[in-house]
Amino acid sequence: MSSSSFEPRTDVDLSVPSxxxxxxxxLGGAHNFAVDRAFADQVLQIAPSVPAVTKLNRSFLGRVVRFCLDQGIRQFLDLGSGIPTVGNVHEITQQVDLECRVVYVDYEPVAYAHARQLLAGNPFATIIQADIREPESILDHPETRRLLDFSEPVALLMVGVLLFISDDDQPGELVATYRRRLAPGSVVAISHIASEQAGAELQAEVARLVGAYAAADEHVYxxxxQEILGWFDEGMRLVEPGLVCLPDWRPESPPEQTNAARPLGYGGVAQVQ
Ligand SMILES: C[S@@+](CC[C@H](N)C(=O)[O-])C[C@H]1O[C@@H](n2cnc3c(N)ncnc32)[C@H](O)[C@@H]1O
Incomplete structure (x- = not known):
């Protein structure tokens, strides 16, 4: 795991795409700069399935949050929460229970600043600017301690974030470190890119995508x-239907329209024993 100590960035480096x-x-949002749009347009040229996968990922997040609410969970820790956009976790939870607690975590300065502004005055939701590779800095953060009670079930959301964590930073060990702090009945949700079930054309797209992200602030892994499945370790039990293509995870009615990008994104949810 990373031993580096995270220094929050308040500045935005406009020479590097984020x-x-x-x-x-x-996702159609407006919180991006020319450098990001130029990069994203280049990605679209070489990997046109990317927006479709991001949308499938975002809908998976929404279904997972509703599943957790159905299970009676009222506390959410959203790691790599991103720039607030349609269907933010606290908006979904607060439709069911205004007092659900939500802690967002992201280290990207625009994501942090925008979420901070959005959540100002909200007593039940907050954002921490931190690196998820440093679990203690998040789990023991005063804001986390203020809002989350780890003796009660918590939903740990790692949606669309572990693909930015290198093998050297041991994503499986990272998941286990967080999981060990969760009470029985908690939930761990993961989504990730995996391309081995895709055809040759999509696999080539993914290879080009990985190459393109070498120029961004984060690389894609x-x-x-099988590897992602292994992160749901012995302390957890996957709920049905297991680790599946994103739109196949507990589809709602009417089922989501899917497309050629379907075999690129996987999602799974486990309950802590
Ligand atoms: C693809 S977005 C996913 C956003 C949201 N979870 C979703 O699924 O819609 C990934 C987010 O993870 C954040 N991220 C990546 N690595 C991170 C790290 N080590 N610590 C904190 N945030 C990280 C990025 O800044 C980005 O906002």
């Missing part, structure tokens, strides 16, 4: 279904 802001652009 993966967080490119994601915002793919593709894993196999």
């Amino acid at each position: 993966a967080a802001r490119a994601y915002d652009y793919f 593709v894993r196999t279904h």
